[in-house]
Amino acid sequence: MSLVNEWAFIGVFVAVAWVLPALPLVVARIFQPRKPNAIKMQTYECGVETVGDTWVQFKVQYYIYGLIFLVFDIELIFLFPWAMAYNRLDFFAFGAGFLFIFLLADALIYAWRKNALEWA
C-alpha cells in the first residue's frame, strides 16, 4: 500500500472507532427505560449532596508531576529520531545522545533534590 493509503486507513479507522463504541450506546438508548426525576438525577444519588463547587483546585502535587512529565515528554520526542538513525551513525552519536540524556536526567535530579517528587 502506498503512503497515502496508509494514512487514509488511519483516517477511516478514526471515523469507525468513533462509531463502533457509540453503537451499543445507541442500542441502549432504544431499549432502556427512561424515567428521570429530580432526585434520581442528583449528583451522587445515594450519598450526601455535594458541598460547594465541584470543580475545585485540589493538590498541587498533581500539577508538579504534570510539569515534570511535560519536560520528559518533549525531550523524548527528540530521542526518537536519534534512536532511529543510531545504526547509521558513528561513536559521536553516542556522545551526543549521552549529553542530551544527561541533561534530561539532570532535570529529574533537580526535581528530586527539590523534593518535588515527594507525595506531600
Add this chain to the structure above:
Amino acid sequence: MEQACINPIETLAACLISAGATAELASFVQILIGVLLISAFPLVLVILLIWVERKVAARVQDRLGPNRVGPYGLLQNVADAVKLILKEDITPAGADRVIYNAAPIVAMLSVLLIWAVVPFSPAHIGADLSIGLLYFVAISSIGTLAIMMAGWASNNKYALLGAFRVVAQLVSYEVPMVVALLVPVLLAGTLSMQALVRAQIGMWFIVPCLVSAIIFYISNLAETGRAPFDLIEAESELVAGYNIEYSGMKFGLFMANEFMHAFTANLLFAVLFLGGWSGPGAEQYPLLGFVYLMLKTGVVYIFSLILRATVPRVRIDHMMAFNWKFLVPVSIINLLIAALLIQITRLFGIAPAPGETDFVAHLPQALILLLGNLALIGGIIQALRSSGRRDRLAEQARSRADETAIIPAGSGD
C-alpha cells in the same frame, strides 16, 4: 493468484476495478473492510477476555467462576452486556453533557486505534506506518484524556479526585514506558511495527533488551490500571473513582475498555519483545504467524491475570515514588548502557548486519547486551540492599537513642 489466498482484502481493489468501479472507490472499499475487520476483532474478543479473566481469578482463589450461563459459563458476559443495555443510564444534574457522553467513546477509541498498527502476520497489518511505534505512544495517551473528561464532566467531587489521581498515574508511567521502547528502536533502527517484528526473526528483543522488557511490562500494568497498580478503581477510598456517575452501557464501555486495554498492552509486549508473528514457517503461512502472535500474547496475558490475582495493590505515594525514583532512573541508565554496548559491538564488528535473520549472527551482540542488562539488574539489587541497610541502621540508631533518652528521664523522678 497465490497472493489472493494470503490476503484477499489486498486483491479486492483489483477485482472491483475490473468490475467497473473507479480506483478511488475501490481503494476506499478495501480500506473500509480492513478497518471494520480489525476494529471489530477486539470488540468481539473482549467478551471472551472477561470470561478468561474471571475464570483465572476464580481458579487462583479456589472458586469455580462463572459456570451457569452457557457451556462453562461462556455466555455469562453476553448476559451481562444485555443487562447493561437494558439498564437506564443517568446523566447527573449539572454534568457537562457533551463531554460526559463522549468520554466512554473516547476511552474505547484510544484502545481501538492502537490495533491499526499491530502486525498480525507477515501479510496482515492495518497500516504499516513508518512511524508506527510513535503512533502507538501518541494514541495510548488519549486514554488519559478520556479519563480526565469523565472525571471532570461528571460534576462529582469523588469523580474529579479519582480522575486527578488516575491522570497523575497514567502520565507518570508513560515516561519509563517510552524510554524503554527506545532500546528496541536503537537495535532495529526503525519505527515501523512490521519492520520491528522482522528485526526480531533472528533474535527476540527480550534477550538483548531484558531490562527494557521488564520496565515496559511493569509500566504497561500501570498504564492499563491492572493490579498491583489498580488505583484507577478506588472502591474503598473514592467510592469508585472517575466512573462513579456512570451507569448502564456507558459504565459497561469503561469496563470493557479496561479489559481490552489490558489485552492490547500484552499484545504490544508480544509484538515488541517476543518477536510478534515470527516463528518457524510464519513467512510461508501467514496464518501460522497470527497463531504464534496470539499464543505469545496469551502467555503474557495469563501471566498478568495471575499477577493481578496474587499481588496486593500499592499505595498511591509508593506508586509514584516507585515510578519517579526507580523506574525512570533505571530506564534512563538502561538506555545509555544499551546505546554504549551497541556502539562497542559495532566497533568490534560483531553486530549483525541490518536485515540479518540468522540466529547465530545475532548471538554475540545479544549476549553482550544481555550481560550488560544482567549487570544492571545486579547493580540495582546491590544499590537497593545497601540503601535498605542504611535505612534499617538509621532506624535502629534512632530507636536506641529514644531508649537512652527515656531511661534517665524516668530515673530522675
